[in-house]
């Protein structure tokens with residue numbers, strides 16, 4: 001399998017490129033609108049054709065490029081079934097492997113950050129979305145998030161994966177790129193070691209994070225598979241416009 005981790009700096013999102021060497025087909029997990037051309041160029045350079053975009057959940061901090069890529073590259077759109085996105089071509093469900101050529105994604109339902117969140121296990125890697133970040137986790141105070149649900153998703157599902165499974169999160173704000181299940185299970189300061197549910201709930205309650213500045217646009221835009229509102233405020237336009245000089249990786 002061809003694997004690339006691509007970074008989108010506006011929302012500090014990692015997009016994952018997975019390619020099948022035998023069929024030349026590829027998929028992108030969590031592609032982001034400002035870098036859609038960079039992502040297509042990366043696929044072209046590898047001689048791959050984009051067959052699918054796959055979301056981990058309905059994002060609140062960026063807009064997916066799923067619809068744009070469908071228009072430009074003819075790719076199909078996969079969303080978690082609980083996302084209730086009628087625009088999706090395929091619905092991801094627990095227990096149903098998603099195959100593309102030799103690539104086999106195992107969807108793991110991991111709600112708690114949102115109520116529609118899936119992680120994907122593929123070839124010794126776990127794409128953990130916003131459920132498990134390196135030394136952290138996604139917030140649990142919007143989109144039907146729930147700290148107790150996230151605690152169970154991470155501890156009972158993700159931490160049950162083999163020790164050496166590579167952890168590839170949907171975000172990192174300090175340019176960390178990869179971790180392992182063993183490392184997060186023992187060292188994650190929110191969910192690792194002996195931290196019990198009460199301790200985790202207290203940590204999440206006391207974060208006092210600001211209201212997400214893009215959420216009111218991003219959630220409806222992503223439920224529509226990646227639509228930017230025409231009336232978007234000037235200071236938020238960077239989430240919708242093509243990024244000049246997109247980073248290559």
Ligand SMILES: [Fe+2]
Pocket residue numbers: 057058059060061113130138
């Ligand atoms: Fe998220």
